[in-house]
Structures are given as C-alpha cells and as structure tokens.
C-alpha cells in the first residue's frame with residue numbers, strides 16, 4: 001500500500017507539472033457505471049461476442065440482429081450515468097494547460113460528464129448513419145424501430161460506429177496521433193490495448209518521450225511498457241491523480 005501511495009504521488013506530480021496531458025480511455029472506465037466491457041465475462045449478448053456482431057459483414061447478413069444488439073445496448077446505456085472517473089477527467093480538461101481526451105468508447109458518458117476536447121475513435125452509439133446517402137444524425141430514441149430508415153432518402157440506417165475491418169475517421173485519427181505525439185504525460189484508463197489502430201497510440205506517445213501511466217483492474221498488453229501501472233478501479237484511482 002505504501003508502494004501504491006508512492007506511485008499515486010508520482011503520477012499526481014507528473015500530471016500537475018505537465019504542459020500537455022493526453023488521456024486514452026476504454027470500456028473499463030464505463031464498467032464503473034455498470035456498462036459491460038467487451039472482453040470481460042459480461043461481454044456477451046445472447047451467445048454472441050462483439051467480434052461477431054460489430055462487422056459490416058454481420059450487418060449485411062442480418063441487419064435486424066445487429067440492430068437488436070444495438071437496441072439492447074442503447075436501452076442499457078440510457079439508464080447509466082458518468083462516474084467519478086469521467087467527472088475527474090472533465091475537471092482535468094479545465095485545469096491542464098493543454099489537454100486531449102481520446103476515447104474508444106461509444107457510450108457518450110464522457111460528454112455527459114462535461115468533456116469537450118475529445119476524439120471519439122470508434123464513433124457514437126447515439127448517432128445513426130444512412131447506408132445510402134451517408135447522412136449522419138443524432139438519434140436518442142430508445143427503443144429504435146428495428147430496421148430504422150433514413151428520413152431523407154429512405155435508405156437503411158446503421159449505427160455511426162467503426163466496426164472491425166472498417167477505417168477510422170482520418171481526421172479523428174490524425175488529431176489523436178498529434179495529441180499523443182505532443183504530450184508529456186499520457187494516461188491510459190481501462191482498456192485492454194488489443195484493438196488497432198488505438199493500440200498504436202501508447203507506443204507512439206512513448207517514442208515521442210511521454211511519461212505513460214496506466215490505470216486498470218488488471219495487467220494489460222501495455223503494462224510491461226508503461227512507466228507506472230496503477231491497479232484498481234478507474235472510479236477510485238482517476239480522481240486521486242488530480
């Protein structure tokens with residue numbers, strides 16, 4: 001515990017004296033709000049894993065099934081609130097000289113907590129996109145009609161989310177790399193570090209000289225390479241860092 005306190009102190013002082021802080025979050029930060037993670041024991045829906053449903057091929061084969069999954073997740077998320085870790089990061093944005101939040105999460109909880117300087121790498125579950133005219137619209141309907149259609153052209157709508165095998169938005173990705181390459185401290189919260197290209201952000205920060213701090217319940221793909229690994233719940237540890 002003394003060792004742990006010492007690590008927390010070091011993380012605090014690194015963040016306090018940093019010119020630029022970049023934070024990368026994943027499903028673990030929202031686990032403390034009751035949102036299931038992707039690769040944890042609760043990551044199943046019926047008998048499916050995310051990898052089987054979050055693909056353009058799955059949507060082409062069975063759009064109704066994929067929409068049922070998203071409907072279920074939107075219903076679950078509509079009852080969830082940001083936790084102390086989300087709020088702490090929103091406060092840090094107001095305090096740090098230069099701050100950027102990169103999230104892989106699509107749940108919208110960072111925005112609800114007040115974060116604004118943010119890149120959403122994998123999209124937003126509260127937006128829909130037309131598969132025909134590509135128009136993107138906010139949509140908070142819960143439940144959504146299964147097989148929802150575009151008001152403009154009648155085309156089939158899909159979630160505005162980056163599925164496996166699809167490219168991330170170029171500008172969002174470029175902004176994210178710029179933020180990790182120019183920061184002096186990077187904080188990584190609640191991600192397994194298994195999904196690319198997000199997984200390349202930490203090595204890139206390190207190559208550019210950043211001090212990297214990880215907050216996670218367990219060891220991850222990043223743990224051997226980071227400067228500090230803080231093990232525990234995001235909602236308990238992240239507020240201690242500010």
Ligand code: BJW
Nearest residue numbers: 026027028037038039104164165190191192195196217234
């Ligand atoms: C806690 C906690 C608590 C729990 N407190 N911590 C290079 C090499 C190999 C493969 C590829 C590669 N480049 C591209 C690929 C293919 C693929 C990929 O990465 N595959 C890997 C699985 C191997 N990537 C892509 O397809 C990407 N596209 C792309 O690169 O296009 C070009 C291209 C294509 C194909 C080949 C080559 C190039 C797109 C990836 C989009 C991923 N989108 C998803 C699904 C969205 C669906 C949806 O949400 O509706 O996004 S995947 C899923 O994983 C989701 C997440 O954002 C993402 C990351 O997961 P995350 O957040 O890390 O969650 P978990 O569950 O994995 O981990 C939770 C962590 O929290 C754990 O560590 C816990 O310990 C911790 N934890 N409770 C603190 N309370």
Ligand code: ZN
Nearest residue numbers: 130133150153
């Ligand atoms: Zn349309």
